[in-house]
Amino acid sequence: MNDPASLRKDRAFLERVMEHMMLVRKFEDAVFALFKEGKIHGTTHLCVGEEATGVGSVFALKPRDCVLSTHRGHGQVLAKGASVKDMMAEMLGREAGTNRGRGGSMHMADIGVNALGVGGVIGAGCPIACGVALSFKLRGEKDRVAAVFFGDGSSNEGAVHEAMNLAAAWRLPLLFICTNNGYGMSTPLERAVNDTDLTKRAYPYGIRSAEVDGNDVLAVYAAVGAARAYMVEEGKPAFIVEHTYRTSGHSKSDGNRYRSAEEIAYWRSENPVARFAKVMLDSGFSEADIEAIDERAAATIAEATAYAEACPYPAASPRELEAETYSD
Ligand SMILES: Cc1ncc(C[n+]2csc(CCOP(=O)(O)OP(=O)(O)O)c2C)c(N)n1
Ligand SMILES: [Mg+2]
Known part of the structure; x- marks a missing residue:
């Protein structure tokens, strides 16, 4: 059973969820520090405060399901099972990275x-994601779905609506997940849309939609699990709005002039990791158990960072790259 009450009794599962949320938080903190040290280039969008959306959603999917992430997607990729070392190497632009250092x-x-x-x-x-889900359908892969994340701001993009229309018309096993963190860059949702109930975005397409407290990781897990079961059973897409908040800035620099210090402080106290720690304590874990998970996650991130910093950069010259790629 994947309802929150039953899940609270599964100690191994609770531990795995906490460890991954801590890994996401610490990965983001480490990336932020590396940026400040000038060791990472380009830009990045951290998901601090949104750990439950990535971990809760992705954990409710099966390994063969495919996930397509937003620009704020480190947590979603990590939860899907990518190696932390490879991800950190990618952040640092190293050949050993998930995309051989070229993606970032x-x-x-x-x-x-x-x-x-x-x-x-x-x-x-x-x-x-429509294409991915269509390929599952055409190949007759019955118990396989795709999930695509997008933000509240992005829910106004034509591409999102075109995709919802296609997914509904072609009955694709595609889960649309809107991480509603209340802002698109510095614009609050209520200034970007006429109706802030984003579940209605799926109504015109006849797509079943639901919403969930996106900072409650077990609720997210249950909601996505239920949506997945519906999609497999009915052969139709589904939509979930996950309400959350990013306590980190929009991107690597953010003056936070569009929101108050009190608002950020409130959401820091409501952050999913702290909330889940309370659930674990209620479920029989001790403070020391949680501390041990925290230490394990910290060690994993420290090890990944040291590993990645020691990895070589990709070959700089295109000719070298070509020789490497095409030699047999
Ligand atoms: C097509 C397109 N338009 C504009 C941008 C610039 N941009 C980057 S993030 C962002 C806001 C996205 O807001 P939301 O979808 O709510 O995601 P969040 O950043 O809050 O996670 C915008 C407008 C972009 N990357 N792509
Ligand atoms: Mg947003």
Whole structure:
């Protein structure tokens, strides 16, 4: 059973969920520090405060399901099972990275675990996800779905609506997941849309939609699990709005002039990792148990960072690259 009450009794599962949320948080913190040290280039969008959306959603999918991520997608890729070491090497532009150091934060993908990629063009993952889901359907893969994440701001993109229309018309096993963190860059949702109930975005297409507290990881897991079961059973797409908040800035620099310090402080206290720690304590774990998971996650991230920093950069010359790629 995947309802929150039954899940609370599964100690191994709770531990795995906590460890992954901590890994996501610490991965993001480490990336932020490396940026400040000038060791990572380009830009990045951190998901601090949104750990439950990535971990809860992706954990409810099966290994063969495919996930397409937003520009704020490190947590989603990590939850799908990509190696933390490879992801960190990718952030640092090293040959050992998930994309051999050429993708970085906004193109992080690991095909081996069906994490098909983070994308810098908002909403653009949705039509691509239609293609992925269509391939499952055409190949007769009955128990396989695709899930595509996009943000509240991105829900206004034409590509999202075109994809919803196609997914509904072609009855694709595609789960649309909107991470509603209340802002698109510095614009609050209520200034970007006429109706802030984003579940209605799926109504015109006849797609079943639901919403969930996106900072409650077990609720997210249950909601996505139920949507997945519906999609497999009915052969139709589904839509979930996950309400959350990013306590990190929009991208690597953010003056936070569009929101108050009190608002951020409130959401820090409501962050999914702290909330889940309370659930674990209620479920029989001790403070020391949680501390041990935290230490394990910290060690994994420290090890991955040291490993990645020691990895070589890709060959700089295109000719060298060509020789490497085409020699047999
Ligand atoms: C097609 C396109 N338009 C504009 C941008 C610039 N941009 C990057 S992130 C972003 C806001 C996205 O907001 P939302 O979908 O709510 O995701 P969040 O950043 O809140 O996770 C915008 C407008 C872009 N990357 N792609
Ligand atoms: Mg947003």
